[in-house]
Amino acid sequence: MNRNENGRASALVQGGLVVIVLVIVAGFALAWHPAVEPLKPSAREPFDPSLVQRGARLSAIGSCAACHTSNEAAPYSGGLALSTPFGTIFSTNITPDQKTGIGTWPEQAFRRAMREGISRDGHHLYPAFPYNHYTRVTDEDIKGLYAFLMTRDPVEAPAGPNDLKFPFGFRPLVAGWNLLYLDKSPVLPEPAQSAEWNRGAYLVRSLGHCGACHSPRNALGAEDKRQYLGGGEAEGWYIPALNTRSPSPLPWTVEQLTAYLRTGLARDHAIAGGPMQGVVDNLSNADEKDVQAIAVYIKSMLGAPSPEQQARANAAIARAAPGSLAAVRPTTPAASKDEESLMKLGASVYEDTCARCHDAGRQNSSGGALPLSLAIAVYDPDARNLIHIVHEGIVPPPGQPGRWMPGFAASLTDEQLVALAAYLRRYAADAPAWPDLAAAVQKVKSP
Numbered sequence: 001m002n003r004n005e006n007g008r009a010s011a012l013v014q015g016g017l018v019v020i021v022l023v024i025v026a027g028f029a030l031a032w033h034p035a036v037e038p039l040k041p042s043a044r045e046p047f048d049p050s051l052v053q054r055g056a057r058l059s060a061i062g063s064c065a066a067c068h069t070s071n072e073a074a075p076y077s078g079g080l081a082l083s084t085p086f087g088t089i090f091s092t093n094i095t096p097d098q099k100t101g102i103g104t105w106p107e108q109a110f111r112r113a114m115r116e117g118i119s120r121d122g123h124h125l126y127p128a129f130p131y132n133h134y135t136r137v138t139d140e141d142i143k144g145l146y147a148f149l150m151t152r153d154p155v156e157a158p159a160g161p162n163d164l165k166f167p168f169g170f171r172p173l174v175a176g177w178n179l180l181y182l183d184k185s186p187v188l189p190e191p192a193q194s195a196e197w198n199r200g201a202y203l204v205r206s207l208g209h210c211g212a213c214h215s216p217r218n219a220l221g222a223e224d225k226r227q228y229l230g231g232g233e234a235e236g237w238y239i240p241a242l243n244t245r246s247p248s249p250l251p252w253t254v255e256q257l258t259a260y261l262r263t264g265l266a267r268d269h270a271i272a273g274g275p276m277q278g279v280v281d282n283l284s285n286a287d288e289k290d291v292q293a294i295a296v297y298i299k300s301m302l303g304a305p306s307p308e309q310q311a312r313a314n315a316a317i318a319r320a321a322p323g324s325l326a327a328v329r330p331t332t333p334a335a336s337k338d339e340e341s342l343m344k345l346g347a348s349v350y351e352d353t354c355a356r357c358h359d360a361g362r363q364n365s366s367g368g369a370l371p372l373s374l375a376i377a378v379y380d381p382d383a384r385n386l387i388h389i390v391h392e393g394i395v396p397p398p399g400q401p402g403r404w405m406p407g408f409a410a411s412l413t414d415e416q417l418v419a420l421a422a423y424l425r426r427y428a429a430d431a432p433a434w435p436d437l438a439a440a441v442q443k444v445k446s447p
């Protein structure tokens with residue numbers, strides 16, 4: 001190498017170094033945030049009770065209690081383990097405890113956490129805390145939430161140590177995620193829509209964070225905006241689409257959606273199970289008008305039923321009518337002898353374990369339940385939710401009355417579960433077989 005080339009090479013190396021240093025500096029500038037000075041609780045003005053009340057109603061829409069409570073006796077004290085594709089994250093204590101909670105947080109620090117996902121001391125919070133939705137909450141609503149949390153009973157409870165895969169334990173990485181995915185643009189009113197629709201749109205896209213579960217996510221856990229409310233997954237459950245791709249057997253009315261969101265139960269629709277149960281448990285404490293507004297917005301996302309959806313609904317109602325699945329004639333014949341014997345086994349499991357309740361139709365007592373031709377679980381794109389329900393049963397939230405279904409984890413073999421799911425898919429939903437049911441059963445049993 002002559003001297004000239006040598007010089008060029010070292011200039012290149014130097015230039016490269018400068019770029020690397022710049023990237024690191026920019027990275028730290030993005031990742032670094034100042035602490036907000038702590039506030040002595042005695043320095044805080046007392047809160048107006050009506051503001052606290054409003055905050056309580058809003059926190060119900062945000063499901064704050066669902067994620068921040070692991071011990072029912074100490075609500076909001078955190079410690080709930082959330083399993084994510086990146087490892088386990090524990091929710092933190094958001095009671096006004098001064099040492100382990102947010103008791104010394106001024107409102108400004110709380111607002112920054114909700115808007116930007118940054119804790120009072122300046123560290124980045126993981127997006128398992130849905131700040132990418134809460135960022136759109138108005139100042140006024142943040143004020144109410146702050147007043148509500150600051151007037152809870154303080155509980156001393158430190159957050160558990162997270163267990164994250166390399167390199168996700170390094171919090172400054174979240175700065176990069178925010179740069180790519182944190183969209184702070186507010187929900188702008190759509191003048192062509194009613195005030196109620198606009199209220200619903202705001203609540204769904206901010207506090208309600210419905211898309212956190214109901215939209216699909218990419219490999220970095222960010223929601224795919226092109227498939228807004230197009231169906232997702234959480235906690236091993238399939239989360240049904242709430243747009244025109246909804247797998248629901250019957251179209252929803254606003255009245256049914258309101259009832260479902262407030263109580264978990266609506267006429268002719270399946271009960272809210274799995275991760276939706278906690279959402280409903282929270283929404284039951286929200287302002288009824290707000291829940292109705294959410295229902296109006298969701299109904300418009302679902303759209304008017306297409307002729308195909310209406311035909312599908314009519315066929316589902318017809319299959320539900322005879323009162324016995326055995327009377328249903330699927331549109332396509334069994335493909336093979338193997339499938340025939342699988343159906344025989346599935347039918348006998350259904351008759352022995354499910355029919356006495358689900359052929360009866362829903363009654364006031366839990367001894368009569370929805371015909372399974374109307375249950376969304378048999379129409380979902382995979383069998384996970386059906387298997388979860390059969391495995392775990394339906395149990396009301398702790399300490400509350402509600403509908404019960406026994407779990408069959410101990411009494412049905414894997415083979416019986418597979419046959420039952422295949423049978424219900426064919427006879428109750430009259431839909432093409434789910435692939436690889438045996439793997440789905442294993443996944444539910446040992447996630």
Ligand code: HEC
Binds near residue numbers: 126
């Ligand atoms: C889906 C679960 C989930 C929901 C719902 C949720 N949070 Fe959280 N939140 C978390 C997790 C997890 C953390 C901790 C994140 C971390 O450590 O990086 C957290 C952290 C926080 C923090 C930061 C606390 C600190 O010490 O830094 C605040 C404040 C907070 N949440 C408030 C709320 C409020 C208010 C609501 C309701 C409007 C709410 N959260 C709803 C999961 C949730």
Ligand code: HEC
Binds near residue numbers: 270354358362363403
């Ligand atoms: C003792 C009565 C009983 C038995 C037996 C029973 N269930 Fe249920 N099931 C219920 C009740 C009650 C609900 C709650 C919702 C309702 O009332 O429809 C429910 C809910 C469900 C749901 C959610 C859809 C819905 O109805 O809201 C599915 C799916 C389901 N059961 C499947 C099964 C299967 C499969 C079996 C047999 C392995 C079975 N159940 C056995 C009572 C029962």
Ligand code: HEC
Binds near residue numbers: 238
């Ligand atoms: C923690 C995850 C999670 C969040 C957040 C969530 N959902 Fe759900 N949702 C689910 C799951 C899981 C189901 C399916 C329940 C089942 O099959 O029993 C569901 C079902 C539903 C259904 C019934 C769909 C059908 O066709 O049967 C509606 C409607 C719904 N959710 C609305 C909402 C709204 C509105 C919000 C926001 C306020 C919301 N959900 C937030 C998990 C979630």
